[in-house]
Structure formats: structure tokens, C-alpha cells
């Protein structure tokens with residue numbers, strides 16, 4: 001385990017840069033985001049249709065986005081690399097292709 005994920009931390013969330021993402025069948029928009037290693041960011045994910053999820057397996061971080069609602073996921077990656085977040089709530093035929101790519105730069 002090389003990465004630390006902070007979830008539901010009030011202090012981290014208050015200091016974090018917020019990145020707004022929309023989720024709808026079967027994509028996140030934007031589909032790719034870039035942050036710096038060690039930077040704490042809060043992904044503010046809004047579902048425009050049904051319930052979705054977002055799971056970064058390697059970061060051990062995930063959230064559920066209820067139908068039509070917004071959920072937040074706060075991350076502080078400690079290593080550079082590319083990490084793929086996957087919708088973790090079955091939302092239909094294209095569910096398996098619903099991905100968000102997180103680039104972490106040095």
C-alpha cells in the first residue's frame with residue numbers, strides 16, 4: 001500500500017481543492033483529471049441520472065453517489081502514477097466502461 005486516502009475528514013475536506021465531476025450513464029465528466037502528488041483534493045461527484053459509485057481500488061477509496069445527488073471523495077495520493085476509478089454501483093449496460101482516470105504527477 002503506497003497511497004493514503006482520506007475520507008470524510010473534515011480538516012482535509014476544508015483544505016482540499018475541490019474538483020467537480022458529473023456522473024451519468026456511462027461516463028464521468030471530465031473523464032480524466034490531473035493532480036499533484038501529496039495534494040489533497042475533494043472530488044465532488046454529482047449524478048445526473050441514476051445512482052452511481054466511484055471506486056479507486058488502488059487508493060482504497062470509494063463513494064456512492066445517490067440518484068440525482070452529490071457525494072464527495074477526498075484523496076491525498078502519496079505516489080505519482082495513473083489510477084483508474086471505476087463505477088462501483090451497477091447502472092446499466094455500459095457500467096463496466098464507466099471510468100475516471102486520475103493522473104498523479106510529481
Ligand SMILES: [Cu+2]
Pocket residue numbers: 052053087088089090091092095096098
Ligand atoms: Cu455503474
